[in-house]
Amino acid sequence: MECTGVIAEIGRAVNNCPRIILEVNGISIPQLVRLRENGKLDISMKKYSGKRSLDANAYYWKLLSELARVLRTSNEELHNMLLESYGTLAEDEDGNLIVHFLPETEDYQRYKHEHYMPTGEVLEYEGIRFCKFYRIKGSSQYNTREMSQLIDGLIYECKNMDIETLPPEQIERMMEAYAKKHNTSAGIHSTGTAKD
Incomplete structure (x- = not known):
């Protein structure tokens, strides 16, 4: 599951590990709840490089x-x-x-x-x-x-x-392409x- 977002806050947890709060797009609350239920996760973060135009079939x-x-x-x-x-x-x-x-x-x-x-x-x-x-x-x-x-x-x-x-206007642009x-x-x- 991939999404984009920003780091809103950075702090330190009780066990001295870094603790961050993210603001994310492209993922719903129920999806996040399901992820949390899995316990430990593999997490990857990298610099945002801009979205390529999304192909309708993809x-x-x-x-x-x-x-x-x-x-x-x-x-x-x-x-x-x-x-x-x-x-x-x-x-x-x-x-x-x-x-x-x-x-x-x-x-x-x-x-x-x-x-x-x-x-x-x-x-x-x-x-x-x-x-x-x-x-x-x-x-x-x-x-x-x-x-x-x-x-x-x-x-x-x-x-x-x-x-x-995706929002309706993005779907419309995708279908025009x-x-x-x-x-x-x-x-x-x-x-x-x-x-x-």
């Missing part, structure tokens, strides 16, 4: 890891759950939703590179029950609107668990026309 995975730790689940499972709730369904070239059938016993939420949304439909073939799923686009294929929707959903879930998130990067890689000028 921020998503950083926040997702924090939430997965609190929920005691894996990053893959949580990513699949978030895609199921806030992601975008995949379509073929004709605009039809892509359908898959997986055995009922399959733990699709542990998949790393494929993502599915259950439809609730089950059919049986040669004695095996299969569940019908819609395929969900991987987040690396998301446009700005889709990525923004996914990050907004993750932020909502984090706030419900008292996990500190994502849009510029996405449009450039897609070969789109700022006017919205494709390159030749």
Whole structure:
């Protein structure tokens, strides 16, 4: 867990060890309480070097890891759950939703590179029950609107668990940078026309 801050006060404890009071940003009171419950901590402090602009994808995975730790689940499972709730369904070239059938016993939420949304439909073939799923686009294929929707959903879930998130104006700047990067890689000028 990383954060920024300043040393507000320096003193000496009863056992003659230095005692400091920190004012910190980017960490919530419940997170600090959980840290204190762990007892002894590894602590690292260094001179502040200024923040680089945060990439939307990197921020998503950083926040997702924090939430997965609190929920005691894996990053893959949580990513699949978030895609199921806030992601975008995949379509073929004709605009039809892509359908898959997986055995009922399959733990699709542990998949790393494929993502599915259950439809609730089950059919049986040669004695095996299969569940019908819609395929969900991987987040690396998301446009700005889709990525923004996914990050907004993750932020909502984090706030419900008292996990500190970036201020709205910082999120907005991050998504603007994502849009510029996405449009450039897609070969789109700022006017919205494709390159030749």
